[in-house]
Amino acid sequence: MAQKSKNEIPKERLLDAAEALFAQKGYHAVTVRELTTAAQCNLAAVNYHFGNKKNLYVEVFRSRWVPRAQRLQESFRQYLAGQDPSSLGAVVRALAQAFLEGPLSDEERQRHAQLMTREMSQPTVAFDLVANQVMRPFIKELADRFRPFMPKELPEERLVLNIMSIIFMVIHFNFARAAVSQITGRKYNPPFKARLVEHIVQFSLKGVGMSEKEEYR
Amino acid sequence: MAQKSKNEIPKERLLDAAEALFAQKGYHAVTVRELTTAAQCNLAAVNYHFGNKKNLYVEVFRSRWVPRAQRLQESFRQYLAGQDPSSLGAVVRALAQAFLEGPLSDEERQRHAQLMTREMSQPTVAFDLVANQVMRPFIKELADRFRPFMPKELPEERLVLNIMSIIFMVIHFNFARAAVSQITGRKYNPPFKARLVEHIVQFSLKGVGMSEKEEYR
DNA sequence: GTCTATAGCAGGATAGAC
DNA sequence: GTCTATCCTGCTATAGAC
Numbered sequence: 001m002a003q004k005s006k007n008e009i010p011k012e013r014l015l016d017a018a019e020a021l022f023a024q025k026g027y028h029a030v031t032v033r034e035l036t037t038a039a040q041c042n043l044a045a046v047n048y049h050f051g052n053k054k055n056l057y058v059e060v061f062r063s064r065w066v067p068r069a070q071r072l073q074e075s076f077r078q079y080l081a082g083q084d085p086s087s088l089g090a091v092v093r094a095l096a097q098a099f100l101e102g103p104l105s106d107e108e109r110q111r112h113a114q115l116m117t118r119e120m121s122q123p124t125v126a127f128d129l130v131a132n133q134v135m136r137p138f139i140k141e142l143a144d145r146f147r148p149f150m151p152k153e154l155p156e157e158r159l160v161l162n163i164m165s166i167i168f169m170v171i172h173f174n175f176a177r178a179a180v181s182q183i184t185g186r187k188y189n190p191p192f193k194a195r196l197v198e199h200i201v202q203f204s205l206k207g208v209g210m211s212e213k214e215e216y217r
Numbered sequence: 218m219a220q221k222s223k224n225e226i227p228k229e230r231l232l233d234a235a236e237a238l239f240a241q242k243g244y245h246a247v248t249v250r251e252l253t254t255a256a257q258c259n260l261a262a263v264n265y266h267f268g269n270k271k272n273l274y275v276e277v278f279r280s281r282w283v284p285r286a287q288r289l290q291e292s293f294r295q296y297l298a299g300q301d302p303s304s305l306g307a308v309v310r311a312l313a314q315a316f317l318e319g320p321l322s323d324e325e326r327q328r329h330a331q332l333m334t335r336e337m338s339q340p341t342v343a344f345d346l347v348a349n350q351v352m353r354p355f356i357k358e359l360a361d362r363f364r365p366f367m368p369k370e371l372p373e374e375r376l377v378l379n380i381m382s383i384i385f386m387v388i389h390f391n392f393a394r395a396a397v398s399q400i401t402g403r404k405y406n407p408p409f410k411a412r413l414v415e416h417i418v419q420f421s422l423k424g425v426g427m428s429e430k431e432e433y434r
Numbered sequence: 435g436t437c438t439a440t441a442g443c444a445g446g447a448t449a450g451a452c
Numbered sequence: 453g454t455c456t457a458t459c460c461t462g463c464t465a466t467a468g469a470c
Contacts, residue, residue, distance in 0.1 A: 010436075026339065028245035032464065042437050047465055049435095117338055120396040121331060122243070131399045139400060160401060161416045165386050168393070172385035179337040182348045183356060184377060199378045207424035227454080249446060259455050264447060266453095 011049045013039040019060045023111035026118060027057055054125070061126040065115055068104070069134040072112070073141070075102040080145075088149040092166060092204045095142070096197040099170045106188070113175040139163055150208070166204045173200065228266045230256040236277045240328035243335060244274055271342070278343040282332055285321070286351040289329070290358070292319040297362075305366040309383060309421045312359070313414040316387045323405070330392040356380055367425070383421045390417065 008016075017038035021030045032053055036043050050056040079094035079102075080086075104112065119130045142163045143156075150159060173180060173196050177188055186192045225233075234255035238247045249270055253260050267273040296311035296319075297303075321329065336347045359380045360373075367376060390397060390413050394405055403409045 026243055026245065028243060031462080033462080043464095044437070044466080045435095048437095052464070114338060117334075120393040121334055123395045127395065127399075131396065135396065135400060157401065157412075158416070161413075162420065164390075164397065164400065165416070165420050168386055168389035169382050172389060173381075176337040176385070178340045178344065179348065179352065180381065182344075183353060183381065184374065195374075196378075199375070199382070203379065203382050203424040207420040248444080250444085260446095261448075261455070262453090270446070 010039065010041040010045055013041060014045060014049060014056065015060055015064055018056050019064045019115070020107075020111060022057060022060060023114040027124070057124070058126050058129075061115070061119075061129050065112065065126075066129055066133055068108070068112055069116075069138075072098055072102060072104070073138055088146065088208070089201060089205055091142070091145050091149075093197065093201045095166065096170055096200040099174060100193050100197055100200075101190075109174065110177070113171060117171065117175045139167070142167075146208075162208045165207065166200070169200055169204065227256065227258040227262055230258060231262060231266060231273065232277055232281055235273050236281045236332070237324075237328060239274060239277060240331040244341070274341075275343050275346075278332070278336075278346050282329065282343075283346055283350055285325070285329055286333075286355075289315055289319060289321070290355055305363065305425070306418060306422055308359070308362050308366075310414065310418045312383065313387055313417040316391060317410050317414055317417075318407075326391065327394070330388060334388065334392045356384070359384075363425075379425045382424065383417070386417055386421065 014035065017035055018030075021034060021038060032046050033043060035053075035056070036045055039045070046053060046056055050059055076094050076098035079097045080090060083090040083094065099109070099113075102109070116130060118124075119127045139160065143159055146159060146163060181187060184192075231252065234252055235247075238251060238255060249263050250260060252270075252273070253262055256262070263270060263273055267276055293311050293315035296314045297307060300307040300311065316326070316330075319326070333347060336344045356377065360376055363376060363380060398404060401409075
């Protein structure tokens with residue numbers, strides 16, 4: 001059910017439309033008229049439910065983006081649990097899979113990445129949510145999962161830089177699809193995504209200092 | 218001279234102001250009034266010189282962004298020429314240095330990265346310029362410089378993916394400064410930037426399959 | 435709770451004086 | 453080539469009917 005978000009209550013339809021439109025065009029490029037038209041409700045609905053356009057934007061992050069980010073993280077844990085033996089390669093692969101092939105539809109995943117990317121390069125009021133409720137804890141979790149595989153003397157900062165490099169790569173292959181397709185001449189279909197996952201795993205594993213073979217301990 | 222771009226002709230002042238403002242806030246968030254005020258010229262100047270706001274945006278890329286990208290590439294070649302022996306590490310280091318520490322001021326570099334990033338995630342009419350006049354030839358040049366160091370049997374696609382991964386990392390550490398600072402707790406001062414260059418070099422070298430030591434041939 | 439109608443204002447673009 | 457004044461469109465926000 002829920003074909004085009006037509007059957008829910010207006011407030012929910014607004015949030016759905018807002019997430020899609022803000023992700024697609026950015027905050028300023030979206031008008032309240034567009035939002036209310038897309039959500040099939042009245043022009044006044046944004047103000048009635050959220051006070052103003054900006055509050056709606058923040059609410060999109062609070063009620064849609066953050067929970068989805070948590071679902072993504074949960075998906076990562078499930079990919080990871082499904083893989084044995086537990087190795088660093090498994091961690092990176094689970095990460096790439098969750099982001100590139102995980103539980104989200106292609107459209108949803110693209111939306112998600114674009115909302116995040118905008119906040120990372122142009123922080124707004126929603127940046128705190130993104131950084132403190134999602135990025136920071138997730139990087140911490142990844143650091144904890146990486147640490148057993150890393151040399152004991154590796155400084156915490158280098159570990160964090162390694163993790164950020166990997167996450168950036170994943171994010172970038174996700175959100176810069178136009179550029180990647182333009183350069184490689186390939187569409188983001190399942191074979192190419194699987195190709196990218198493998199590339200990310202191989203590049204990252206070696207990047208942190210181990211090949212696929214020597215990662216086991 | 219040229220303190221605040223006050224001494225040039227109005228059309229040039231407009232282009233300067235436009236590049237700074239579009240990079241900082243994005244196309245839609247910038248108003249013609251803002252532009253003309255910042256450029257200290259009249260409201261009508263945008264229309265007089267460029268026809269409309271959109272043409273001005275494209276002209277920023279044509280007359281400012283593309284030449285600067287070419288300067289950056291030139292800077293990369295000079296960093297590279299200054300390093301001997303010629304090794305893959307030198308290529309990557311020159312790349313990271315050109316982007317993170319190169320000839321551009323911090324502000325200029327940030328502007329540059331943000332304009333590019335916007336076009337990569339949200340292609341507009343300027344995307345063709347970015348992709349075909351800058352990205353594609355530069356990736357080709359890098360591929361040519363990498364190839365001698367790579368295994369002969371390495372498929373072209375893997376080489377391109379490796380290069381994109383490295384460029385993405387560089388770009389990302391540049392444009393997601395807010396996020397990086399937030400997570401690492403460090404400001405983008407020279408020591409931290411030098412730190413990032415080293416990280417990128419090490420991670421990339423290993424990522425493509427060689428350590429700093431075994432890279433010579 | 436949702437809609438219609440509209441106030442009040444900011445945006446891009448233009449015409450015409452200088 | 454540059455400026456002033458202004459048009460028109462389209463936005464946010466609100467008041468009040470239903």
